[in-house]
Amino acid sequence: xxxxxNKNFLSLRAFYINTTWLIxxxxxxxxxxxxxxxxxxxFIAPADYQQGDGFRIIYVHVPSAFAAMFIYLMMAICAMITxxxxxxxxxxxxxCSGPIGAWFTLLALITGxxxxxxxxxxxxxxxxxxTSVLILLFIYLGFIALQSAIENSRTRDxxxxxxxxxxIINLPIIHYSVIWWNTLHQxxxxxxxxxxxxxxxxxxxxxxxxxxxxxxxxxxVVIRMRNQILMxxxxx
Amino acid sequence: xxxxxxxxxxSAYSITIFILGLNIFFALREKRKIxxxxxxx
Numbered sequence: 005x006x007x008x009x010n011k012n013f014l015s016l017r018a019f020y021i022n023t024t025w026l027i028x029x030x031x032x033x034x035x036x037x038x039x040x041x042x043x044x045x046x047f048i049a050p051a052d053y054q055q056g057d058g059f060r061i062i063y064v065h066v067p068s069a070f071a072a073m074f075i076y077l078m079m080a081i082c083a084m085i086t087x088x089x090x091x092x093x094x095x096x097x098x099x100c101s102g103p104i105g106a107w108f109t110l111l112a113l114i115t116g117x118x119x120x121x122x123x124x125x126x127x128x129x130x131x132x133x134x135t136s137v138l139i140l141l142f143i144y145l146g147f148i149a150l151q152s153a154i155e156n157s158r159t160r161d162x163x164x165x166x167x168x169x170x171x172i173i174n175l176p177i178i179h180y181s182v183i184w185w186n187t188l189h190q191x192x193x194x195x196x197x198x199x200x201x202x203x204x205x206x207x208x209x210x211x212x213x214x215x216x217x218x219x220x221x222x223x224x225v226v227i228r229m230r231n232q233i234l235m236x237x238x239x240x
Numbered sequence: 241x242x243x244x245x246x247x248x249x250x251s252a253y254s255i256t257i258f259i260l261g262l263n264i265f266f267a268l269r270e271k272r273k274i275x276x277x278x279x280x281x
Contacts, residue, residue, distance in 0.1 A: 042253075046249075046253070056244045056245060057244050057245050057246070057249060058244065058245035058248060058249065060249050061248065061249055061252045064252050064253055064256040065252070068256070103266075104263060107259055107262070107263055110259070111255070111256060111259050114252075114255055115252045115255065115256065118248050118251055118252045118255075119248070119252070121248065122245050122248050220260060220263075224263050224264065224267050227267040227268070227271060228267050228270065230271075231267070231270045231271050231274050234274045234275075234278060235274055235277075237278075238274070238277055238278055238281055
């Protein structure tokens with residue numbers, strides 16, 4: 005079973021061949037979701053009764069924060085597979101995801117700050133949610149630094165996998181920070197198990213933008229993984 | 241139509257597009273470099 009899986013999907017060669025046709029599809033999906041989400045979010049969704057048009061920043065802030073956490077989760081899954089089964093493709097996926105996750109975390113912090121100025125009256129506050137997301141950015145930067153500090157690929161994969169798994173403790177802290185502590189940041193809106201407390205006319209553009217950001221991550225990570233595979237081919 | 245907080249909204253959207261564009265740029269630049277190396281080898 006594992007040998008079959010490895011031969012058809014997990015080997016570097018199989019991955020390179022299988023993703024050749026995948027890239028245009030991801031690109032199309034991303035473009036459609038992004039254009040729909042941007043247009044409806046900016047021009048069709050009604051203004052919020054308290055925040056006015058300022059709430060439209062959530063259409064870039066929430067998806068970037070969601071993507072930052074999603075990417076870290078993907079990295080942690082890859083790290084576990086790398087540690088247990090020593091699969092090369094997951095190690096490459098983890099190493100390519102790190103910089104993309106760092107960019108999304110930075111974007112979440114910047115857009116959150118831009119939203120915070122008109123709504124809270126400040127660019128930054130040492131709130132539990134903001135601080136835990138800042139820690140996530142530092143974890144990503146630490147991952148990138150560790151990756152570039154170790155020459156030997158086997159040692160590098162081992163060290164970064166362990167670091168990623170240890171860092172996953174930060175994800176539930178980010179998610180539950182608004183529940184566990186009394187924060188200025190608002191509570192969960194769309195991830196509540198009961199009905200989401202947001203009107204559908206505001207929700208659909210948000211879901212489209214979240215999908216667009218996740219597809220964008222897959223697009224970039226697949227391109228970068230293919231680059232890494234080619235690079236290994238040149239070196240060998 | 242956007243009537244208030246325009247500067248904040250457009251700044252957030254511009255920065256987002258810039259960062260997404262930067263990611264595509266770096267990925268494609270890396271690809272171009274590797275293809276160049278591959279041709280040489």
